[in-house]
Amino acid sequence: MRNTVLHFPDGFRWGAATAAHQIEGNNYANDWWPREWAEGTSIVEPSGDACDSFHRYREDMQCLVDAGLDTYRFSIEWSRIEPEEGFVSKAGVAHYRRMVETALELGITPMVTLMHFTVPRWFADEGMWRSPKAADRFARFTELALPILGDDVEWVCTINEPNIAAMIAGGEDPANLVAYGLPAPDLHVADTLLESHHRAREILAGVGGIRSGWTVATQDFQPEPGCEDVAHEYGHQRDDWYLEAARGDDWVGVQAYTRTIIGPDGPRPVPEGVETTLTGWEYYPLALEHGVRSAWEKTQGVPVFVTENGIATADDARRVDYTEAALAGLHAAIADGVRVEGYLHWSLLDNYEWASGYRPTFGLIEVDKDTFERRPKPSLGWLGSVARANGLTPRA
Ligand code: BGC
Numbered sequence: 001m002r003n004t005v006l007h008f009p010d011g012f013r014w015g016a017a018t019a020a021h022q023i024e025g026n027n028y029a030n031d032w033w034p035r036e037w038a039e040g041t042s043i044v045e046p047s048g049d050a051c052d053s054f055h056r057y058r059e060d061m062q063c064l065v066d067a068g069l070d071t072y073r074f075s076i077e078w079s080r081i082e083p084e085e086g087f088v089s090k091a092g093v094a095h096y097r098r099m100v101e102t103a104l105e106l107g108i109t110p111m112v113t114l115m116h117f118t119v120p121r122w123f124a125d126e127g128m129w130r131s132p133k134a135a136d137r138f139a140r141f142t143e144l145a146l147p148i149l150g151d152d153v154e155w156v157c158t159i160n161e162p163n164i165a166a167m168i169a170g171g172e173d174p175a176n177l178v179a180y181g182l183p184a185p186d187l188h189v190a191d192t193l194l195e196s197h198h199r200a201r202e203i204l205a206g207v208g209g210i211r212s213g214w215t216v217a218t219q220d221f222q223p224e225p226g227c228e229d230v231a232h233e234y235g236h237q238r239d240d241w242y243l244e245a246a247r248g249d250d251w252v253g254v255q256a257y258t259r260t261i262i263g264p265d266g267p268r269p270v271p272e273g274v275e276t277t278l279t280g281w282e283y284y285p286l287a288l289e290h291g292v293r294s295a296w297e298k299t300q301g302v303p304v305f306v307t308e309n310g311i312a313t314a315d316d317a318r319r320v321d322y323t324e325a326a327l328a329g330l331h332a333a334i335a336d337g338v339r340v341e342g343y344l345h346w347s348l349l350d351n352y353e354w355a356s357g358y359r360p361t362f363g364l365i366e367v368d369k370d371t372f373e374r375r376p377k378p379s380l381g382w383l384g385s386v387a388r389a390n391g392l393t394p395r396a
Helices: 032-037 053-067 090-105 121-125 134-149 162-168 187-205 228-244 287-298 316-335 378-389
Strands: 013-017 071-075 109-115 155-160 211-217 221-223 252-256 260-263 304-309 340-346 365-367 374-376
Touching (some): 013 109, 013 378, 053 374, 053 378, 090 134, 134 187, 155 162, 162 211, 162 228, 187 211, 187 228, 211 304, 221 228, 228 260, 228 287, 252 287, 287 304, 287 316, 304 316, 316 378
Parallel strands (some): 013 071, 013 340, 109 155, 211 252, 221 260, 304 340
Antiparallel strands (some): 365 374
16 A cells, blocks of 8 residues: 655745854854853853854755755854944854755745844843843844845745844853753743844845745643633743744744643653653654644734654654654644744754754754764755655654
8 A cells, every 4th residue: 555645835944044154163253152161051062163053054955955855944143243232243144154055046935033042242242132222232133144144035034033032131040951941931031032023024025035034942832620710821832822923924933843731830851761861851742733723823813834844863763753853743733724834953063052052953954073074964865855746654
């Protein structure tokens, strides 16, 4: 008997995502770098050279396109555009414009993220998202990014995971961002991030042809029986509020990895014996379908783009299992009428996983830490074959 093929809509985009600080290397001018080197830091290791993608971005994109993928999400490192307050690096702007041009030359659709967690040190010193100047600063940076976007970048993400950014700004040590239980967000920071998003969207709308949105970490909070109210209260300020705030946007990004069970006292740890990944998160591929359905419902019908989904594992075959199950769930949501524009896997490369360092490997491509040689894993070829067919043939 032949297996059924799950077809994706015509024009569906397939690709992978990265973020500047996690792959470029040597981002000394941002707020993360000094924290990585601070005495007594709980960050397990510094980012250092990362994947040296600042120089090797063409090779990264070549691997992506050779596999059969067509879309690459990457971010602009704000601290390379404005390393000091009052100084704009023309070379920095030119670098990212070259990245856009390289993508287009290779036939790749670029999706550009303006801010993926890291900010210039001077902005952090000024109070970061708590500073009264924050939204103005971000608006100015958005203006500075316009020559990078030119008139040929369609997809722009203003702010990556504002919900996680607001939780980190809650004052909690990022090393405590574990598999369950996220710190309470700073609600003032959440408002400032939303204002910054709106300011950026207005500026981008003036260009024409740009579709902008923000990307939310959907966390699939699942109540135990009788805990629906606790789950609502816990989840709304960490997740749903950001989806509701995206109503009226051109699209909304869903970034899904795992679920969190909510008991009477809040989040539960992953039970003994349940499979977990290298980040300690529960292996739970259905998180994608749930995240996408929730985004569609909470935004009241804003088109969804899966801007991150993946698994930290040293077992690449397990990455394929996870992604296959996640894509089957995504397909079910699409079949029920949810409009989804594309799927971008996190991540293209084994990169710097923030406070956890290099151990949790999310990549479709392994990177040699000494030579920076890129070694595509079987999962890259597998995802590329799904992309070429624009369809998934589940193995079981
Ligand atoms: C972030 C990435 C991160 C990934 C895996 C998302 O929260 O946008 O920067 O590496 O999840 O933890």
